Amino acid sequence: MKLYLKIWRQTNVDSNGSFQNYEIDEITPDMSFLEMMDVLNEKLILEGVDPVAFDHDCREGICGSCSLFINGRAHGPDTGITTCQLHMRKFQDGDSIVIEPFRASSFPVIKDLVVDRTSFDRIQHAGGYISINTSGNTQDANTIPIRKEDADNAFDAATCIGCGACVATCKNASAMLFVSAKVSQFSYLPQGQVEAKDRVLNMVKQMDEEGFGNCTNTGACEVECPKGISIKNIARMNKEFLKAKL
Numbered sequence: 001m002k003l004y005l006k007i008w009r010q011t012n013v014d015s016n017g018s019f020q021n022y023e024i025d026e027i028t029p030d031m032s033f034l035e036m037m038d039v040l041n042e043k044l045i046l047e048g049v050d051p052v053a054f055d056h057d058c059r060e061g062i063c064g065s066c067s068l069f070i071n072g073r074a075h076g077p078d079t080g081i082t083t084c085q086l087h088m089r090k091f092q093d094g095d096s097i098v099i100e101p102f103r104a105s106s107f108p109v110i111k112d113l114v115v116d117r118t119s120f121d122r123i124q125h126a127g128g129y130i131s132i133n134t135s136g137n138t139q140d141a142n143t144i145p146i147r148k149e150d151a152d153n154a155f156d157a158a159t160c161i162g163c164g165a166c167v168a169t170c171k172n173a174s175a176m177l178f179v180s181a182k183v184s185q186f187s188y189l190p191q192g193q194v195e196a197k198d199r200v201l202n203m204v205k206q207m208d209e210e211g212f213g214n215c216t217n218t219g220a221c222e223v224e225c226p227k228g229i230s231i232k233n234i235a236r237m238n239k240e241f242l243k244a245k246l
Helices: 033-046 118-127 148-158 165-169 176-187 196-209 220-224 232-245
Strands: 003-009 018-024 096-100 109-111
Touching: 018 033, 118 176, 118 196, 148 176, 165 176, 165 220, 176 196, 176 220, 176 232, 196 232
Parallel strands: 003 096
Antiparallel strands: 003 018
């Protein structure tokens, strides 16, 4: 396969970026998208050109770091996957592919396709945890009866990997799907009830301080989420938030 790539290049957060055009050949349909990027970078290095910076780690769809905006879609033209799980068989010989970083003021560009998503970490630190004294005769978690439906819902919310696709896809750059998933994974469980009020208030406050937009219920975040996190979690978070405020 021969491909024409249009890639965003930006030296650092303070510089102005622009699209650069590249041609790449001998790409096989079985390659992953990131393997294709590796081949491109090997070619650029041999040509004495600075390789394209992009983020990755596990390459198994678990860590969420491989966040690229490909042809106008977060993680590319497939559904329910991260960029590292996208394969070149989703493209045709001679295709033009536009590759950008996730666009949001709360995700500043570090270099090229790498963005700073530590705003998500700060939201998580604000309340996405359970504080419990585990010393002494603490009751074992698996001895606490939990409804199957609640356990399933908590597990579904906990599958959020914090990749930021919801933010990149939302016209308001809203992080409410991410925050609501982190709130819901605890609010369904009895262990999360003790700090439920402080959790939702603190996490929503931090989300607002980070500059993320609000939700207008277009549902684009759910469509592009690689883990299929439901926007029902946003409704649940809003309910938890109003209850905490009252």
